[in-house]
Amino acid sequence: MKLRFLVLIAAILFSSLSSAQKSIHDYHYIFVPDQFEFLKGKDQYQVNSLVRFLFKKHGFNAYIGDELPLALKKQPCKGLYADVQGIENFMHTKVQISIKDCYGEVLFTSPEGKSKDKNYRKAYHGAVREAFEAIAALNVKQLPLSVLEDTVEQPDEEETEVETEEAAEVEVEVQEEAPVAIELQGELDAEVIEAVKVIHLVYKDYELIKKGRVYQVLYKGEQIGTAEPTQEANVYKVNTTQFTGMGYEGNKAFRLERAIEGLEQTISMLFKPKQ
The missing domain is CATH 2.40.128 (Lipocalin)
Incomplete structure (x- = not known):
């Protein structure tokens, strides 16, 4: 009986993951705001820039803040919307990443990412990276922007990528x-x-x-x-x-x-x- 219950739970989770993956694949871009509600300023600790970078790295056409082209602003339901929530915790810095559609419906929520680092920037970056592992596992490849009615410039690709998670001095x-x-x-x-x-x-x-x-x-x-x-x-x-x-x-x-x-x-x- 217990084994049957676990199998049922696993099937439900797999079905939910498959549904989320399929629906996320149906969109052309993802928008990252230049400020999340739990932070005090625009791109504080470069958290927003990191989130945009990770989305681009893992198959999304990601834009942040004012860089979203007018043509895409006119087609908001062609895109997804990223949000990061800070979770209050005395011992750790914790975050969760949500992906929503243009109606505010949550299509995917990551597990909590956490860090014990006492440096705010390192802590938030570590927690975001850990939370993002679940999104990377979805293997998303968003639809090309070229199929949209208006011509849209692709977001610039980074010329180089530094592989070290915490670089010493560059x-x-x-x-x-x-x-x-x-x-x-x-x-x-x-x-x-x-x-x-x-x-x-x-x-x-x-x-x-x-x-x-x-x-x-x-x-x-x-x-x-x-x-x-x-x-x-x-x-x-x-x-x-x-x-x-x-x-x-x-x-x-x-x-x-x-x-x-x-x-x-x-x-x-x-x-x-x-x-």
Whole structure:
């Protein structure tokens, strides 16, 4: 009797997995938001970029945030929608990944991924990778975008892929206004860095991570604010939970003039690539 019950449960699980796999195969793309609800900012700890990277790596036509073409925005039910939920736990960092259709119906939910790492970025990346193993096992190959009515540009493929899960120190060529070679700290996920072409600068316990036009300001691995460009070239307005100020970009470095409440004098913080 017990064996028959286990066989029945296994059959139900297999049927559900097959159904999810078949339905996910019927879509042309998957959209990853640039911020998940459980995080405090856009692409905090590069979690969203990592999720997009893993979807692309495992057979999905993945887009993140504003990069979704207008032609696909007009056909929302041709696509899937990714979500990551953070699960509160005192001992571990835990996440689950869900895949939904345009009506919000959940087509697949991964098992929990977890990590004991005390560094937030490493912990979230490790948990996401563990949760994603179940999605990779689906062997998805989404329908080509070319069959859609409008011409749609394929998301750019990464030129290279770093195989190490936690790279020690790598050197990245960054194309912004001019080529910049920057050595990255090992705690950053090398695959995600290569995918999104970030700039990473450090000053003591503070970090600046630039992706696109905006810098994320971190203190001891946790994001505390941003540095956003002004109308003046290479000048940034800095707002954090600790301080405000102005930033000046140039010569492969970033000088932050930090304002101190009650004083006219500012403190200069010079961020440079890690030596």
